[in-house]
Amino acid sequence: xxxxxxxxxxxxxxxxxxxxxxxxxxxxxxxxxxxxxxxxxxxxxxxxxxxxxxxxxxxxxxxxxxxxxxxxxxxxxxxxxxxxxxxxxxxxxxxxxxxxxxxxxxxxxxxxxxxxxxxxxxxxxxxxxxxxxxxxxxxxxxxxxxxxxxxxxxxxxxxxxxxxxxxxxxxxxxxxxxxxxxxxxxxxxxxxxxxxxxxxxxxxxxxxxxxxxxxxxxxxxxxxxxxxxxxxxxxxxxxxxxxxxxxxxxxxxxxxxxxxxxxxxxxxxxxxxxxxxxxxxxxxxxxxxxxxxxxxxxxxxxxxxxxxxxxxxxxxxxxxxxxxxxxxxxxxxxxxxxxxxxxxxxxxxxxxxxxxxxxxxxxxxxxxxxxxxxxxxxxxxxxxxxxxxx
Numbered sequence: 533x534x535x536x537x538x539x540x541x542x543x544x545x546x547x548x549x550x551x552x553x554x555x556x557x558x559x560x561x562x563x564x565x566x567x568x569x570x571x572x573x574x575x576x577x578x579x580x581x582x583x584x585x586x587x588x589x590x591x592x593x594x595x596x597x598x599x600x601x602x603x604x605x606x607x608x609x610x611x612x613x614x615x616x617x618x619x620x621x622x623x624x625x626x627x628x629x630x631x632x633x634x635x636x637x638x639x640x641x642x643x644x645x646x647x648x649x650x651x652x653x654x655x656x657x658x659x660x661x662x663x664x665x666x667x668x669x670x671x672x673x674x675x676x677x678x679x680x681x682x683x684x685x686x687x688x689x690x691x692x693x694x695x696x697x698x699x700x701x702x703x704x705x706x707x708x709x710x711x712x713x714x715x716x717x718x719x720x721x722x723x724x725x726x727x728x729x730x731x732x733x734x735x736x737x738x739x740x741x742x743x744x745x746x747x748x749x750x751x752x753x754x755x756x757x758x759x760x761x762x763x764x765x766x767x768x769x770x771x772x773x774x775x776x777x778x779x780x781x782x783x784x785x786x787x788x789x790x791x792x793x794x795x796x797x798x799x800x801x802x803x804x805x806x807x808x809x810x811x812x813x814x815x816x817x818x819x820x821x822x823x824x825x826x827x828x829x830x831x832x833x834x835x836x837x838x839x840x841x842x843x844x845x846x847x848x849x850x851x852x853x854x855x856x857x858x859x860x861x862x863x864x865x866x867x868x869x870x871x872x873x874x875x876x877x878x879x880x881x882x883x884x885x886x887x888x889x890x891x892x893x894x895x896x897x898x899x900x901x902x903x904x905x906x907x908x909x910x911x912x913x914x915x916x917x918x919x920x921x922x
Contacts, residue, residue, distance in 0.1 A: 533807045534626045537652075538563035538582075540614055540640055541631030543572040544737055546654045546680065550629050550802050551576060559806065563617050565608075565632075568592050574599040581605075586613035588636070611636065619643035627806070629680070630655045633739055634862050635907055638662050642900060645675045652805035654680035656749075656756045657862075661855040662903045663759035677760070678805040683753055684760055685801035686779035686792035692809070694784070696762060703757055704781040704789070706773040707832065708732065708796075710745040713772060717836045723875045725868060732774070742865050743839075746878050747832065751843025755854050758847050765844050772830040777819065794819050838879035846886060852893040852906040853886055859910030860885035873918055885913040 537554060541547045542564035554561050565586035566573045577585050577600050586608040587596050593609035600607070608616055618628055618640040628644040629652040630637050637655030644651055645666070653659070658666055670677055679685050687703055694700075711730050712720060728745040729738060743749035754768055779801075781791035794800055799816045834841040839861065846857040860882045867873045873881070889909055894902050 533557050533810070533812060534559060536560045536562050537627045537629055537806065538565075538617065539629045539631065540565045540618065540637070541629075541633065541654070542566055542576055543569040544631055544633065546631040546798060546802060547629070548572075549798055550631065550652075550806075551580060553799065553803050553806060554580065557806070557812065565614055565617055567632075567636075570595045570599060577603050577605055584608065584617060586617050588614060614640040615643040618649075619647050626650060627652055629802075629805070630658065631680070633657075633737055635661055635858060638666075638903065639900070641666060642669060645669045645673050648673055648675060650676045650678065652678050652680050652802070654802075656681060656752045657858055659756045659759045660752045660858045661907060662898075662900065663755065663854070664850075665898060665900065665903065667759050678808055679756075679760055680798075680801050680805050681753060681756070682796075682798060682801050683780040684756060685804060687757065687761060687782060689792045689804065690780070690782040690790040691761070694782075699784050700761070700763060700767065701783045701785045701787075702767045702769055703761065703763055704769050704771055704783060704791075705750070705753060705757060706771050706776070706778050706780050706829075707747065707750040708744065708776045709772040709774055709830070709832075710747065712745055713774060713830075715836065717838075717876065720836060720876050721874060725871060728868075728875060738869065739862075739865050742868065742878075743861070746839045746875070747837035748839035748843065748861050748878070748882070750832070751840040751846075752858065754840075754843055755847040765848055770832050770840070772832050773827065774830075775824060775827050777824060777827055838876075839882055842879060842883045842886060849890070851895060852898055852902060853890055855903050855906040856885050856889050856893070856910040857882050859907035860914050862907075863911040863914035867914070867918060881914045881917060884917065885910045888913055 539547050539550055543566040561580040561582045563582050563584040564576050568589035570592050584606040588611050590610040627650045630641055631654040635657050637658050638661055641658040679688050729741050731741050776796035778791050778793050781789055783789045795817050799814050846853040864878045864881045
């Protein structure tokens, strides 16, 4: 078990669960960071006594400074504070848990890699938008990236002790199907943000919950799996599994299939990243297959859930196109939550941005600046498509 960690996205679902694990195993929390939740961040500062804390929304810095004026903590603010924290502030930390939501997680991941720190990665957009760049730099620095997403942690666990280069036949990536499993494209035209936020299995933030409803989340996970495990999309089978008990599986070249199973919760993948390669006890509810009685598996509907189809196309093309798909989605989801666009407009805008920008994207190796530019262009496409800036 690691002894020191810094947590970016500490007030979110993954971040708060990670801190509970830190408390249970006396892991020193070196730094915490959130976007704007001053109240919870203050509670975390007082409870865990980190050396540093950051709030990405600079407008909330004064509130945080006043709230923790009596605490011996270095405070940072603004979007760049996450990078600064990842690179320098947590010098004693062994690991960075990146649980930031969205594209905002990319720069801190790269900063941590440059600092030579191991990364527990819950921010899938890091590898979606800049996968080639991130993995290239991680290999160059000898930095370990341990997946925290339940599906990628499951695959990682199934591959433990196996040669990835010649033993994988395919990865079986499971999806809950979200709240709209089985609905047609026509039926999805009528769903509301309130409907989409009612996930049947998982408790997550609003953006990730919407991504699950559109199955964009699974598309992002396909892209992430390509980079993490060195496979192609033709080696990834997406299977809708409503019970979320089989978190994912690997079929090997000899026909053997190993699956990682458990209750639908995040404690195990977070803790495994902290304890790898060892395992430690957890208080989570244990899986009883007889309680379930039956588990079900279905093929996804790529026509009804066009965001998933778009992501597969994006990673097949490669380069900066996944960054465009991700950026367009990040711009579209808030518009849907504000009821300015419909549910099916999200995948339409993602596909539209890919079509509009694909010819102008830089080919070959790309830089961080190229990723940022592609992301910005995708967001601008979405905003212009709906009549102005967000």
